[in-house]
Amino acid sequence: MHWLDQTGGAADMVRSVGFWLVHARFEFKQFVLQSITIGVDSFGVTALTSLFTGMVLALQAGNTINNIFGDPIFVGTIVSFSLIRELGPVLTGVVVAGRAGAAVTAHIGTMAVTEQLDALHTLGTNPTQYLIIPRMGAFLLTMPVLTVFSNIFGVIGGYLVAVYALEVPGEVYLNDITTFMGASDFMHGFIKSFIFAFMVAAVCCYKGISTRGGAEGVGKSTTGAVVTCIVLILVLDYFLTAILTAFGI
Amino acid sequence: MIEIKHLKKSFGAHHVLRDVNLNIEDGKITSILGGSGSGKSTLIKCMMRLLDADGGEIIVRGKDITKVQNPFRLAAVRRHFGYLFQEGALFDSMTVGENVAFGLEYLTDIPKSRYASVVKEKLAMVGLKPEVAKLNPSELSGGMRKRVSLARVLAVSPQCILYDEPTTGLDPIMSDIISDLILEMKKKIGVTSVVITHDMHSAFKISDYIAFLYEGKIMLYGTPEDFRRTDNPYVRQFVDGSSHGPIQMKLMRD
Numbered sequence: 203m204h205w206l207d208q209t210g211g212a213a214d215m216v217r218s219v220g221f222w223l224v225h226a227r228f229e230f231k232q233f234v235l236q237s238i239t240i241g242v243d244s245f246g247v248t249a250l251t252s253l254f255t256g257m258v259l260a261l262q263a264g265n266t267i268n269n270i271f272g273d274p275i276f277v278g279t280i281v282s283f284s285l286i287r288e289l290g291p292v293l294t295g296v297v298v299a300g301r302a303g304a305a306v307t308a309h310i311g312t313m314a315v316t317e318q319l320d321a322l323h324t325l326g327t328n329p330t331q332y333l334i335i336p337r338m339g340a341f342l343l344t345m346p347v348l349t350v351f352s353n354i355f356g357v358i359g360g361y362l363v364a365v366y367a368l369e370v371p372g373e374v375y376l377n378d379i380t381t382f383m384g385a386s387d388f389m390h391g392f393i394k395s396f397i398f399a400f401m402v403a404a405v406c407c408y409k410g411i412s413t414r415g416g417a418e419g420v421g422k423s424t425t426g427a428v429v430t431c432i433v434l435i436l437v438l439d440y441f442l443t444a445i446l447t448a449f450g451i
Numbered sequence: 452m453i454e455i456k457h458l459k460k461s462f463g464a465h466h467v468l469r470d471v472n473l474n475i476e477d478g479k480i481t482s483i484l485g486g487s488g489s490g491k492s493t494l495i496k497c498m499m500r501l502l503d504a505d506g507g508e509i510i511v512r513g514k515d516i517t518k519v520q521n522p523f524r525l526a527a528v529r530r531h532f533g534y535l536f537q538e539g540a541l542f543d544s545m546t547v548g549e550n551v552a553f554g555l556e557y558l559t560d561i562p563k564s565r566y567a568s569v570v571k572e573k574l575a576m577v578g579l580k581p582e583v584a585k586l587n588p589s590e591l592s593g594g595m596r597k598r599v600s601l602a603r604v605l606a607v608s609p610q611c612i613l614y615d616e617p618t619t620g621l622d623p624i625m626s627d628i629i630s631d632l633i634l635e636m637k638k639k640i641g642v643t644s645v646v647i648t649h650d651m652h653s654a655f656k657i658s659d660y661i662a663f664l665y666e667g668k669i670m671l672y673g674t675p676e677d678f679r680r681t682d683n684p685y686v687r688q689f690v691d692g693s694s695h696g697p698i699q700m701k702l703m704r705d
Binding site for chain 1: 526541
């Protein structure tokens, strides 16, 4: 079965990552370059989508949950809970997969169909050491950081709508966040963002190195990588929530 | 000497190499001729261990390299060879200079401070000016790409260079320049060369020995003179570049 082959291939790649991580030098320069590329590439889109997500959450909450006088309540709580535990990691994962993940697959895929991956073997290194490990490291570093920024921009978006459109006092909005949010909520989102980062990196790199068939193949791999990442993020999110909640996180 | 014995390689049900037996003499240029899809590139990819053979042996300095599985020993095996890819396979995210210097970091002990002078020297060897080092691969013509690719191979001083269709896609003059370069490398540094080609003009000009690969086997091995005089109808047809002959008939039967 095709998906089983792909899963096996990706698992084999991750095993190879483990081997070369231990047995070969770490390509630090590539890691830094990729971290900058992935982080910078995705920052603007992540900030923008999170800002508007925070804004729409505040708007919905303000128009749905009111006290007996008709004033909006718990806007800060709803916005921050939704963002920090769920939407921050999910949105960041989707945006990074669509922006940086697609670029990684297209780049490695193009190298595969133009024999550049073979050229790495002939010049004393290999694609895992030179391309995949630095990119996996970059995803693992930048996605949790981007998630933190996503949360911040989302909370700011919620604040703007709560204060200027719903006329909730700023202190109340912030107090709603600090009163009800705990360290475990941040940990919940952080663990998710880390796992999503690993998954996006593994899928996008594997789709890249397994690309065949010229320009058409690169297109197919890139589309396949983004779709697989988005679906897996949404599916994994449910199971991770269930597991983390069961552990009290 | 490199000895290839009973080499086999299949892709699914398609048997590309059925039983290849060939000796590659040290310091000589051996051309491997064959039609498109005859398995020429597969053969040198097996030699470089970019592909795993299904059976047979490739003996380099007394050791069968097809059995090597350890990644570090495999890297040591590949160290014997330089590989000139058909389209150059230059890293398009790097400049020409970075491409030429790439292997120095992994395969040599040359200090980084000397990379620029090595790049300049190797570019000069393939007839390119030092300014080319600053260009991106996308700015190069087909002939320049092949020359830069050759400079990248030369930089790491391999004992044997495997050329995958070095003149394909080039105009006749540039093809001849590349052929001259291959000859020059043999004369200057005495490197062993295996040239995959279907360019008869180039093959006759540069080769010490020629092997004709047909249906997964070496049908004829000899000097260029042997190939000029042969009565073998398959080889004759290929050498003459004729559409009439047993190769076409066979294709029609398929």
